[in-house]
Amino acid sequence: MNKVDDASPSAHLELAQCHIRVFVALPILIGWYLFWYMQARSTEANTGLAGLCVFYAFALAHWAHVKRYPGFYPQRRVAAIVMDQLGCFIGMLLTRELGTIIVFLNLWISLGNGIRFGVKWMALSATLATIGLIVLSMVSDYWSQRPIWIISLVLLNSAIPAYVASLIRGFHDGQARLAQYADHMERMALKDGLTGLPNRAALFDEFEKASAHARRTGSAIAVLYFDLDGFKQVNDRLGHAQGDMLLKEAANCASAVLRGEDVLARLGGDEFVVLLRVHDSGKRARRVAERIRQSIASIGAIDGNPVHVTASVGMVVASGLDADRLGAERIVHEADLNMYAAKKDGKNQIVLTTLSSEIRLAARRA
Numbered sequence: 001m002n003k004v005d006d007a008s009p010s011a012h013l014e015l016a017q018c019h020i021r022v023f024v025a026l027p028i029l030i031g032w033y034l035f036w037y038m039q040a041r042s043t044e045a046n047t048g049l050a051g052l053c054v055f056y057a058f059a060l061a062h063w064a065h066v067k068r069y070p071g072f073y074p075q076r077r078v079a080a081i082v083m084d085q086l087g088c089f090i091g092m093l094l095t096r097e098l099g100t101i102i103v104f105l106n107l108w109i110s111l112g113n114g115i116r117f118g119v120k121w122m123a124l125s126a127t128l129a130t131i132g133l134i135v136l137s138m139v140s141d142y143w144s145q146r147p148i149w150i151i152s153l154v155l156l157n158s159a160i161p162a163y164v165a166s167l168i169r170g171f172h173d174g175q176a177r178l179a180q181y182a183d184h185m186e187r188m189a190l191k192d193g194l195t196g197l198p199n200r201a202a203l204f205d206e207f208e209k210a211s212a213h214a215r216r217t218g219s220a221i222a223v224l225y226f227d228l229d230g231f232k233q234v235n236d237r238l239g240h241a242q243g244d245m246l247l248k249e250a251a252n253c254a255s256a257v258l259r260g261e262d263v264l265a266r267l268g269g270d271e272f273v274v275l276l277r278v279h280d281s282g283k284r285a286r287r288v289a290e291r292i293r294q295s296i297a298s299i300g301a302i303d304g305n306p307v308h309v310t311a312s313v314g315m316v317v318a319s320g321l322d323a324d325r326l327g328a329e330r331i332v333h334e335a336d337l338n339m340y341a342a343k344k345d346g347k348n349q350i351v352l353t354t355l356s357s358e359i360r361l362a363a364r365r366a
Contacts, residue, residue: 013116013117014077014117015066016116017116018062018063020112021062021080022056022059022060030052051090058083062079062080062083077113077117081124081128084106084109084125085106085109085125086132088102088106089135092136092140093139093143097142103149103153104156106125106133107126107153107157107161109129110125110157113125114164115164119168119169122168123165130157133150133153133154137150190202190205196251199266199267200268203332206265206275207223207275207331208328210263210323211323212324213277213320214324215324219279220278220279220282220317221318221320221323221331222276222284222285222317222318223275223315223335224288224289224313224314224335225271225272225273225314225332225335225336226271226292226293226312226339227269227271227311227339228270228311229348230308231246231269238302238305238307242305246307247266247270250296251272253295253296253298254292254295257295258288263275273332274288274292276288282315285315285352286315286352289313289350289352292311293310297309310348311348312340312343312347312349314339314340315338315351315352316335316353317352317353318331334353339351
């Protein structure tokens with residue numbers, strides 16, 4: 001027997017079905033037996049009692065197996081469906097007029113399997129029910145004389161499960177579309193609408209991952225904060241549409257010099273942040289900053305219009321321990337201050353610092 005999924009919630013549904021099989025069917029079967037006994041129909045009573053014992057032996061064994069092995073086993077599900085439908089067939093065959101009590105039970109079994117376990121199990125149950133009804137009409141004197149009952153039951157056991165299957169598929173399709181939409185909205189909430197880059201929230205999420213990695217490995221992180229010198233003049237002279245094109249081009253230029261593990265985010269306006277994982281006390285961070293500065297300076301035109309922009313870059317290098325203690329807000333703020341220092345130095349500059357001793361002391365006290 002092949003087990004499909006240890007943690008499947010189907011195990012709980014299967015156990016609930018065991019309870020129904022044991023406790024709901026019991027009054028019906030006992031009622032039949034008492035009716036036959038009081039009618040002095042000992043043959044039917046003894047046959048019914050034997051059938052009752054067999055059915056309950058299966059029901060209890062199945063219940064015990066589900067409790068002991070709660071994973072979902074396809075073979076066990078098939079066996080349960082076969083026994084349930086076979087029980088309905090034998091019950092209607094033996095009880096004749098009393099079988100009208102359970103004429104809809106096979107349909108109930110099919111719908112229950114569909115709702116609990118899926119459309120394919122409902123289809124299997126409905127198929128077995130239909131076959132059982134057709135065979136019943138051929139082997140039972142009582143039911144062969146009532147073809148309208150058999151025809152109606154066959155139609156019900158075919159049409160209603162098919163309709164319910166379409167509802168179940170529609171429900172699951174709706175759930176899938178809703179999950180896709182929720183995933184899309186979650187991703188959009190972490191992206192800048194103009195450039196498609198990660199936004200502030202996404203940057204801070206990546207910062208937590210990078211700082212945790214640096215703390216584990218004894219390495220460091222570097223934060224590069226830069227904006228575009230001359231962006232306001234381009235925006236005022238050419239308009240916001242051209243300014244947006246410039247921002248996209250700047251994002252492309254910066255992305256081109258980064259590795260796959262590096263993170264480039266746009267915080268708003270013409271301000272960008274690069275997050276790096278470094279192992280060389282900031283040497284690579286300095287090289288990346290210089291390449292970004294050169295790449296931005298190489299932008300000579302936007303949509304055929306000449307422009308002149310440069311980048312002022314502020315950098316901070318912090319150990320994983322310091323970054324974890326200070327947090328993203330403080331580290332990014334320090335890089336922002338360095339960026340303004342680069343602007344004061346004449347723009348198109350790079351200012352790199354490690355954390356000051358005062359900030360490190362504050363981090364260790366935090």
